[in-house]
Amino acid sequence: MTTEADFARTQLLPGLVLYPGRLARDEQVALLTEIRAVIAAAPPFTPVMPRTGKPFSVAMTNCGPLGWVSDRAGYRYQPTHPVTGARWPAIPERLIALWRAVAGYAAPPEACLVNFYDPTAKMGLHQDRDEADFDAPIVSVSLGDTCRFRFGGTARGDPTRSFPLASGDVVVFGGPARLAFHGVDRILPGTSTLLPEGGRINLTLRRVTEPSAA
C-alpha cells in the first residue's frame, strides 16, 4: 500500500513544499474528468481587476461552498457564480482526500479556485490574503502544460526565485510561506499531453473562514 511517506517532497523555502508528480497520470486523467464536470456546472468566467476593470489573462471558475471572484468592486469569496448566480458545485472528493493527506490542517477546504491558462496567460506577483484564516495552507495542483512559477517573500520587493511546475505536481504553501508573493511567469506550450486543447489548469484549495471551536 502506498502511504504518504512514499511520496517525494522538497522543501523549497520554509513553509513551501513541492511534491513533484504527486498525482500519477491516471489520477490526473480522473481529476480532469471531474474538473470538466465542474466546468459544465460553473462555466469559466474572465475576472477583472478591482477599480481598473482590466481583464485577467486567466479564466476562472470555482467549486466548493465558496468561490473566489474579482470585479470592479474588489476581491472576495462568495457562494455563487458571478454570471449564472448558481451555487458552486462541490469540491471533488479526490481533492478533499489530497488536502487531508498534505495540508496538515483538520478542517476541510471551503474553496477550490480553478484557473485556466492559455499558452499566453500569466499571473502577476500577488499574495493570497482574502481568507480569514492564514493558519491553513494553500494546496495547489497543476494539470497540463508546465509553467514557470515565481515565489518570493512576504514583502513585494523581496527577492524571488522561479521553478517549473509540471502536470501532477502539488505545492503546499503554509507557515512562513503562506503570505509569500507568488505568480506565474509563463506557460511552456507543448510540455504535456494531458489537455488536448493545450494550456494549463491550476487548482488551489483554500480554507476561507476560521473553523468554529469544537
Ligand SMILES: O=C(O)CCC(=O)C(=O)O
Ligand atoms: O496557477 C498557479 O500556479 C497559481 C495560482 C494562484 O496563485 C492563485 O490562483 O492565487
Ligand SMILES: [Fe+2]
Ligand atoms: Fe495565488
